[in-house]
Amino acid sequence: MKITETKIPAVKLIEPKVFGDERGFFMETWNEKAFREAGIHATFVQDNHSRSVKNTLRGQHYQIKQPQGKFVRVTRGEVFDVAVDLRTGSPTFGxxxxxxxxxxxxxxxxxxxxxxxxxxxxxxxxxxxxxxTDFYAPEHERSIRWNDPSLNVNWGVTNPEDLLLSGKDKDAQSLEEAMDELTEYFAAKTEHKP
Known part of the structure; x- marks a missing residue:
């Protein structure tokens, strides 16, 4: 298993070794020892599975009071996956x-x-x-607008009108609108270590 830092050191890219032959394949997707050696000290309490059609954009979601660490993968198809640093005391905030x-x-x-x-x-x-790493808490869930110009996420979208968005994602707030709450909950309550 290869674990490397991304341009935001706290976010890690994991590439498992895949052993395959004419019967199929095998790979290890979680190994607590390997992850701890890579600086990932996580205890997971919930597993989720979603299925989405092409052009569905889900996000950018986070929770206050019960922030969640997430370990994500795709088992069918392909997605462009994005993580945004909202830890207000972090050098990579935003x-x-x-x-x-x-x-x-x-x-x-x-x-x-x-x-x-x-x-x-x-x-x-x-x-x-x-x-x-924490349970889903709808009362604490928030969303930052997918196309917030202050974040400038390059989704590779050429026709935004083709995107399939939930109501909450269409009505998501900007990063600027979220700042007071982010400062209150994320400045002191999340780690800023890589």
Whole structure:
């Protein structure tokens, strides 16, 4: 298993070794010892699985009071996966990193608590699976607008009108609108270590 830092050191790209033959393949997707050696100290309490059609954009979601670290992967299709640093005391605050995750490349991404997360489905359909370090709490869930100009995430979208967005994502706030709450909850309550 290869674990490397992205341009935001706290976000890690994980590339498992895949052993395949004419019968299929095997790969290890989680190894606590390997992850701890790479500086990922996570305890997971919830696993989620979503299926989405092409041009679905989910995000950028995060939770206050119960921020979630997420370990994400794609088991069918392909997505462009994005993590945005919302830890207000972090040197990479407001920066983002994006990676293509697919059933072909088997890449996975780790983002610690204090990050907003979103993905765009680039294949006809995608199954997206992820582990969380805290439970889903709808009353604490928030969303930053996918096309917030202050973040300038390059989704590779040429026709925004083709995107499929939920109501909450269409009505998401800007980073500027979220700042007071982010400062209150993320400045002291999330780690800023790589």
């Amino acid at each position: 920066q983002w990193v994006g990676e293509y995750l697919s059933e072909e490349n088997n890449r996975m991404l780790w983002m610690p608590p204090g990050f907003a997360h979103g993905f765009l489905v680039t294949s006809d359909m995608a199954d997206f699976q992820y582990k969380c």
